[in-house]
Amino acid sequence: MRKVIVFFTMLALIGFLAAPSFAYDQTGKLGLSYRFGFHTVMKDPWKLNFMHGAEVKWGVHKYVSIALTGVYGRTHGGILESGATKFTKQDDKDGIKTYRLRNYIAEIGPVINLFPDKEYNLYLTLGAGIGAWSIKNPMDGNKIVEATYKGKTYKLQDQQATLMIGAGFEYYLIEQFSIGAAVRYHIFSHMLSDFKDGDAKELASSDNLDFHKGLLEVGAVLTAYFGKCEDSDNDGVCDKDDKCPDTPAGCKVDENGCPIDSDGDGVCDGRDKCPDTPKCAKVDLNGCPIDTDKDGVWDGCDKCPDTPAGCKVDANGCGIDTDKDGVADCIDKCPDTPSCCKVDANGCPIDSDGDGVCDGCDKCPGTPAGLRVDADGCPTDFKIEKELVLNEVQFIVNTWTLTEKAKKALDEVTKSLAAFPHVNLEVQGHTDISGRRGWNDTLSQNRAQAVVDYFATKGLDKDRFTAKGYSSDKPKYDNKTFEGRVMNRRVELIRLN
Numbered sequence: 001m002r003k004v005i006v007f008f009t010m011l012a013l014i015g016f017l018a019a020p021s022f023a024y025d026q027t028g029k030l031g032l033s034y035r036f037g038f039h040t041v042m043k044d045p046w047k048l049n050f051m052h053g054a055e056v057k058w059g060v061h062k063y064v065s066i067a068l069t070g071v072y073g074r075t076h077g078g079i080l081e082s083g084a085t086k087f088t089k090q091d092d093k094d095g096i097k098t099y100r101l102r103n104y105i106a107e108i109g110p111v112i113n114l115f116p117d118k119e120y121n122l123y124l125t126l127g128a129g130i131g132a133w134s135i136k137n138p139m140d141g142n143k144i145v146e147a148t149y150k151g152k153t154y155k156l157q158d159q160q161a162t163l164m165i166g167a168g169f170e171y172y173l174i175e176q177f178s179i180g181a182a183v184r185y186h187i188f189s190h191m192l193s194d195f196k197d198g199d200a201k202e203l204a205s206s207d208n209l210d211f212h213k214g215l216l217e218v219g220a221v222l223t224a225y226f227g228k229c230e231d232s233d234n235d236g237v238c239d240k241d242d243k244c245p246d247t248p249a250g251c252k253v254d255e256n257g258c259p260i261d262s263d264g265d266g267v268c269d270g271r272d273k274c275p276d277t278p279k280c281a282k283v284d285l286n287g288c289p290i291d292t293d294k295d296g297v298w299d300g301c302d303k304c305p306d307t308p309a310g311c312k313v314d315a316n317g318c319g320i321d322t323d324k325d326g327v328a329d330c331i332d333k334c335p336d337t338p339s340c341c342k343v344d345a346n347g348c349p350i351d352s353d354g355d356g357v358c359d360g361c362d363k364c365p366g367t368p369a370g371l372r373v374d375a376d377g378c379p380t381d382f383k384i385e386k387e388l389v390l391n392e393v394q395f396i397v398n399t400w401t402l403t404e405k406a407k408k409a410l411d412e413v414t415k416s417l418a419a420f421p422h423v424n425l426e427v428q429g430h431t432d433i434s435g436r437r438g439w440n441d442t443l444s445q446n447r448a449q450a451v452v453d454y455f456a457t458k459g460l461d462k463d464r465f466t467a468k469g470y471s472s473d474k475p476k477y478d479n480k481t482f483e484g485r486v487m488n489r490r491v492e493l494i495r496l497n
Helices: 002-018 198-204 404-419 437-457 482-488
Strands: 030-040 049-061 064-076 100-113 120-137 146-149 152-155 157-174 177-188 214-226 387-389 425-429 465-469 491-495
Touching: 030 064, 049 214, 064 120, 064 214, 100 157, 120 177, 146 198, 152 198, 157 214, 404 437, 425 437, 437 465, 437 491
Parallel strands: 425 465
Antiparallel strands: 030 049, 030 214, 049 064, 064 100, 100 120, 120 157, 146 152, 157 177, 177 214, 387 491, 425 491
16 A cells, blocks of 8 residues: 555655646536545544545536545554453554554535636535444454443444545646645534434543544545537636636636736737837837838837838837938938938938028028128128118108119119118118108108119019018217207118128
């Protein structure tokens, strides 16, 4: 017997260390178990000894099975002297064998699984049934021992109703087989007993033979499972517990039967051929990142998804632009463009006015062709002051009609204004304090407008100018003198940019 136990124990340990693990749902399964270990009735003179057990269980739910279990144990350690009512403790020796106490128990009850979806399971077990025991004498042909009490002879055998409580552990080596261990305590009641009344009860009491009232067993358990539950999508989780019943074939699932997607790319583990895809990446049906523009940065992570082939890119998938002109180095035909320049699609500077200073850097855009310019793109032969009083621009008395002398003066001014087409100006009309206020308002506004209109006839953009009449509100000279009043009747150009 010891060799058998050692063999099964070693087999179980090797399987536990070497075999892969499986989560297993017992629903709809038939389990057949064999238990072997030790038992004790916890009464003198009976010794700790081996036990064997068997069990048949049916999984009604992943958390509950119904089990029919049986246990057999035999022990020894005492004899009963003739006429005595107490056992004498004694060992087998010198060819003398002590009495054998045999226990047979059969019970039925639930097994409650605590971790039904894991590769290991802790469980509790309850049961009720019947136990039978007998004390036999191996030195007398294994006859049942008899005891005499108060003139009556009693055979030392009985049957009693039992209750059982226990706990256990199992680990699945493969889907259909587990190993584990269990501890159970069987309580013997007086129900069905032949020693529950009268003199028989006294004989069984602690004052006399002191029959055992329970049996404790501890041992290893081997269990084979047969059959399987309904699993429409074959993911290993029974349909009634499967919260994702249409899981695609090949997907790894969690305890609820739902696909696991470790990298969050929308392709389940098991089917994902690229399981460590960055979360930002778009993937194909195999879960592998897509790189449409072949720049080495995955679509979804690529902030410049249409990078031309062959371009060196940064971590965001955007072409490297050394001169910061907005055109990637790989297609930039003018790679050393100044940073202030506006460029075309080829990365080359744009010079709209053809003055040799690129747009963006040119502070005087629109310079007429042929004029010499400085480094800022502004004409060197002309300039426009911030404020310019046009002293030679005169009008016919009490009108806004320009004199010929005034027109010649404006022609000279036009040359400078044409050289700086980007400059906007306010044309101001002023009067002295002579005349009525209302007339001075009209006169100053119309004279300013007359100058703007004359500039327009010379090809200058009218939108560059704003005509504003200030009447006599802004005198520059003394209105108390004749010369001062003459000087106050003036036109001024004020540069706005």
